[in-house]
Amino acid sequence: MRKITNRGFLAITLLLSMSAICQEMVLMPPELSAHAVTRDVTEYKSREQALIAFIGDKENQQMPLLADDFEVWSDKSRDWQSKDDWLKTARQQANFNIRNLSVRQMDDFAIVNFLLESTDRLDKERSTQFVVDIWRQSTNKLSVRYISDVEPSVQLNPTDRKF
């Protein structure tokens, strides 16, 4: 093992001191951030909220935001669900909340993904789904929805409001 010279010792001490000073400059990384989202995100979040309001209104059988050939695909089934079948399931849920919504626009389509939190009608069981919606922009109608359940481990930290 090589012997550390006085000069080497001094250099190491200086480096360690510099490192300590640098670390002290920022004591705590920012754990909070709240985002001003884009126009697209605001517009499609509003549209998704309008859709939720329609779903919650059981007396209203018209769903002007859904395309005639609207279908839902999920990890629960090999086949797609029709509009009516899906509505029956969706109307068993309540207290919806949308988080972490993002939008990518591609020609006539907008691909919207978000986390959808809801509870059952008795407000006992809470669930979170990852949703991907394909909206046709020229008609403002939802064409396809893809759904998968999200594990509780990826529930959002309430301080992280990236929506």
Place this chain on the structure above:
Amino acid sequence: MRKTLLSLIVLQTLIATVFAEENKPASTEVEDLAPPSNTPVSYFWSKEVSSAEKSVISTKKSTINASNINGYLMTPHTNPVNVMSHVNTTPIFWGASWYNPRYYSDKIFGLMHFYQNFYGSTYASAINEYLPAELSHQSSSPIIDTSIASANPSNVLAKICSVVNSTINSKSDYYPVYTDIKRGTANYCAYHSAGICNGVPVQFAFFFDLNDDFGCDPSSPYAPAIRTMKSQTSGAVAGIPSMHQQSQGLAALANVTAHELFEAVTDPGYFPSNGSPPYWGGWFDSFYDEVADKCSWTFGPSNTGLSPGTVLIGGYYWKLQGVWSNEAQTTGTGGYPTQNGNLVGCVTGS
């Protein structure tokens, strides 16, 4: 370092020139924008809401009634509520492009003018209902740093600490950091955040470069159209004769600047004295929406009777989004609708 110092000296001189311009009477271009005196003050739908969507949304206005409105109202999350009644803003312009006059155009002058005159405007008074005392605001000289910028909150905080380390001493300090980074596919235009620098809590905000960025552009009638040859031409706010008040990039930054300033004031990061992790302790609703989130990209009747979203600050017109008012929502007066049309609590201080 030498470049930074040189930029600061040049900037200070130019700012002095700009503020000297403030004392001059309004330019003819400003007067040309005035509408006929009989223009009614009324709510207009912003162009962001298409007519097809509007018709859909209008049928659902009754889905939120008095019994379930509470979740949509702002509530305090500490007692006494953690807000900033006094704010000292020090803007930081970070990125290699900020030494380039063709890039910064009127942005530094315009934003300084905006901050200098924000306090006392009727627009700023829109958030007084959330504060124990009327908001007082002052701004300090800007800092320009031409090193390579980053959008990461930790890096932004580190930059703030490195450039203002010796002067951070107050909970009232707020550091908006304007960068030359393009947004790309990020779904936000800006954010506000908080951290600790040398033991002192720091409130700050980050802004992307919004030049010709359609997703973050308010389509201001007081700026050139986006993605045109003239879009970044300096406007009158920089003391340059122009048919516009500001460049497109400045108009876009001003809109999100107002958004972040309102939220930093009404919901700053709260750092418990016992050393527990920080959290948001100010005003937000049960969906974690803060006062500006609820009225994002909506532009209400102006306090000058001009086009939607028009706000007069420091003698110049800006197109700025509204801010949420519990009072307007609960009384049903003075507010205009949110983008989904369900609520009517957005105000512009008029």
